Amino acid sequence: MAKAKPRKPKLAVWKFSSCDGCQLSLLDCEDELLAVADAVEIAYFLEATRAQGRGPYDISLVEGSITTPHDAERIHRVRRQSKLLITIGACATAGGIQALRNFKDVDGFISAVYPHPDYIETLRKSTAIHDHVRVDYQLRGCPIDKHQLLDVVGSLLNLRKPNLPDHSQCMECKLQGTVCVMVARGVPCLGPVTQAGCGNLCPTCQRGCYGCFGPKEAPNTTSLGDWLADHGTGRRDVKHLFRSFNAGATAFRRESEARE
């Protein structure tokens, strides 16, 4: 007698404060999208379909940061329904670009931007998902790298270790044979303190790394910042380098604060 086909794992994709770019990376899988749909049941993914399959879910991909009281409550509901919770992107893993508010008085922004500030209910800080609930894996980047996403989903389905190195972006440049933009042309680059995984997009376009994958393991931001400051990058510019997509990541936040 033929065995019943095993149930496909249920996948959910959740959005918090974010631009939707990381969810788009999933839709952007193009060639692999059919394989994904074949391997998992996409139960909840509002950006792709209105159909809402009920939980619990085997894998939840969470995009966005926590910026409202409603978010802070909803993320616990997501966690309770999810066997594995994977954050996708700089917003979910570090608070995103909107964590720039963390350095200023948010009421000032609200009254400057909105005609009726009293309609706005927001938290003082934009925080990462792991500040609120347990996270099983983090996919870094602004946006995430689709190959990493496919690798992690593939690793979960096939019970192997995912390939998510926490070493520097520099190693990725060297493996690929990309000439160092900092040493050869003096372009400020966050690669030496940033986690690899993007496929070294910016250095291959002759640009310095913006650090969108966030701090690598053991990031020496002080040494890099001092070197840049000693070699022509202004103090304010060094501060701003650390204050972008991952401004809220601990290592980058501390470095930018030290350079106020």
Next chain:
Amino acid sequence: MSGRGKTVIGRDGLADLVAILAEDGYRVIGPQVADGAVVYEPLDSADDLPAGVVDDHDGGHYRLRREADGAVFAHVVGPQSWKRYLYPPVQALWRAERHGKGFRVIEEPADDGRDAFIGVRPCDIRAMAVHDRVFDRGDVVDGGYARRRRDAFVVAVNCTRAGGTCFCVSMGTGPAAGEGFDLALTELVGDNGHEFLVEAGSAAGGGVLDRLGGRDATAEDEAAAEAAVGQAAASMGRHMAADAPAVLMANLESPHWDGVAARCLACGNCTMVCPTCFCTTVEDATDLGGQVAERRRRWDSCFAADHSYIHGGSVRRETSARYRQWITHKLATWHEQFGTSGCVGCGRCITWCPVGIDITEEVRTLGGADKGD
């Protein structure tokens, strides 16, 4: 070897050399300019070579500039090394596909391409000899490396200029290649025009030399080549202390390691550009459906936390421990393991360190600490 002694060829002879090697079925790889650096990539012809390009090196600093003399090999070493070709950054070890309840290893087409390397510097030739001891030890052989190395045709270039971070003289590895090449060139740029003194170092090299034109070298040519190489030897940018192994081993607990760690980014650049660093890790990949699996080996670095991960965590958590591991292995314990230093004095780790940490200076500082500074 060749029936000919040392020979002198002109610029045209260089073009002929590239053409002959291509004709013999080699993929000819040589220096050329890309993205502001001299890199080693396949050559279409000798016109791709970096004529008139000179590279300035210092700690964390590299810039190209032009010189009017049009010398083809006035640059020294670029950010890449030849290990990129002999020991590629990512190598598939095997692939397999699901087959019933088991799996079947996919047969891959044989890897039988042959490379000719043009412009291999004496330090890099020594680096190949270092790798031979690592990968081709008789009892333990890396088949892919050994095959590529055996089939490679090496055209050495003796250095007639030293870079700002070069220290081959103090390592005894240059600036002239004594052995380990098929052909060795010394570039002569002077009143007599632009020529190359060519010497064969193997039967294969002799065979190619026989097919090159040119004229027999005179005593003057040889003297000019010797003087040019001597000039490089006299202008080394850096110097490694002769007692480096002893200094390092006597200072394993020095507070200076914390001083290095305050600057070190643990980014791994030094190990990636080093022509002898050979550490790799193994990664497994699958397709989503679990029908195909692949195991691959990729360059790793002792500056990555994962490199020392054993059950329960990483052994070398602090950057100080990682830097100490790298430099003591490279300069000291490599001798016990492989009977030679792991450093060939090419200076790449100094130039391409984003914050200019200088291996020769760190040894000097530790040596000073040893003497009670």
